[in-house]
Amino acid sequence: MIPLKEAVLLGMYDAFEKWVEEDLACKKGCATCCTQNVVITAVEGELIHRFIREHEKREWFAAKFQKKAKTRRPELTTNGFAASCLEGNDVEPDSYGSGEPCPFLEKDCCSIYEVRPFSCRCFASTAVCRPGVPALIGETYLSASTAVMQIIEHLGQGEFLGNMLDVLLALCGVSENRKYYKLLPASMADQGLANVVKALPLPGFLLLEEDMEIVAPLLESIFSTKVGDRTIEDILNNK
Ligand code: SF4
Ligand code: SF4
Numbered sequence: 001m002i003p004l005k006e007a008v009l010l011g012m013y014d015a016f017e018k019w020v021e022e023d024l025a026c027k028k029g030c031a032t033c034c035t036q037n038v039v040i041t042a043v044e045g046e047l048i049h050r051f052i053r054e055h056e057k058r059e060w061f062a063a064k065f066q067k068k069a070k071t072r073r074p075e076l077t078t079n080g081f082a083a084s085c086l087e088g089n090d091v092e093p094d095s096y097g098s099g100e101p102c103p104f105l106e107k108d109c110c111s112i113y114e115v116r117p118f119s120c121r122c123f124a125s126t127a128v129c130r131p132g133v134p135a136l137i138g139e140t141y142l143s144a145s146t147a148v149m150q151i152i153e154h155l156g157q158g159e160f161l162g163n164m165l166d167v168l169l170a171l172c173g174v175s176e177n178r179k180y181y182k183l184l185p186a187s188m189a190d191q192g193l194a195n196v197v198k199a200l201p202l203p204g205f206l207l208l209e210e211d212m213e214i215v216a217p218l219l220e221s222i223f224s225t226k227v228g229d230r231t232i233e234d235i236l237n238n239k
Contacts, residue, residue: 002050005043005155008232011225012155013121016148019218022141025128032129034105034120036069037097038164039078041156041199044117045167049177051115062183069098071163073195078146079153083203096195097163117164118145118152143211144218151222154202154236162196170196 002010040048052061074096076084084091104111110120122145125135153161160167169192172180181189207215223233230239 003046004227004235006047006050007227008155008235009043009047009152011227011232012148012152012222013118015218015221015225016118016121016145019144019221020124020141022124022126022138024124025126026124029108030128031101031105031108031110032131033123033125033135034102034110035097036071036100036102036163036165037095038102038117038119039074039097039162040117040119040164040167041152041161042159042167042171043156044152045160045164045171046174047115048112048117048168049171049174051112053176058180058183062180064103065165065169065184065188067100067103068165068188069100071098071166071195072096074162074197077153077161077197077200078149079200079202082146082150082206083200085206086204103165118149119164122148140211140214143207144215147205147207147215147219148222150202150205151236153199156199157201159199160196161199162192166192166195168192 052058074094076091076094081091081093102110104116110116123135124137124141126138127133127136129135160170162170169184169189171177171192172184172189173193223231223236225232227235
């Protein structure tokens with residue numbers, strides 16, 4: 001049985017996938033967007049580590065980190081950014097990854113597809129991206145994805161948040177993953193720990209009134225999803 005937080009995360013992924021109505025250009029084998037600029041929380045990282053352990057992929061996983069580019073510590077998490085905006089500050093969204101290809105990309109397909117994090121699940125475009133032509137997506141879709149990202153951060157509050165590769169490295173310190181330590185280049189797990197910050201609780205959503213008609217059903221669907229005998233809303237509220 002998977003831990004409660006991971007089950008809640010899977011419930012959110014599922015609700016988001018059912019909500020998406022856009023006619024997207026994203027297809028298997030299209031992967032210009034698969035870079036090392038992906039942000040995750042510890043819960044998302046734990047799901048990936050579980051996949052690595054269950055598929056006996058420890059050596060494979062360690063080898064992936066030979067391709068890790070330089071990353072940095074986030075200055076603001078999504079909820080930190082939202083809190084600052086709600087206080088009326090003029091802030092820019094943060095980026096702490098690299099445009100280098102994601103090491104989990106193999107033959108233009110994601111090798112951890114079933115456990116890929118939310119940043120990868122929501123990144124989409126209505127026209128095929130090409131070098132110099134970035135993803136094209138509506139504002140409401142972006143607001144909805146940001147809202148879901150905020151709920152995911154809330155779920156993992158107090159735990160690691162950062163670049164995907166840094167969070168995965170930092171989680172190598174957890175007892176189930178300790179076997180990876182000796183497979184990784186010395187000091188790499190420490191590098192991960194130095195580059196992660198703590199996830200924050202939800203300060204409120206950054207949703208415009210005009211987005212609500214489309215985004216509210218998604219939020220309702222997430223909050224009313226049952227995990228065991230409780231809804232995600234009750235779990236998030238510790239009821
Ligand atoms: S976001 Fe762009 S590069 Fe990524 S799958 Fe969609 S169309 Fe392809
Ligand atoms: S984890 Fe998978 S979907 Fe996400 S960037 Fe890497 S290869 Fe792409």
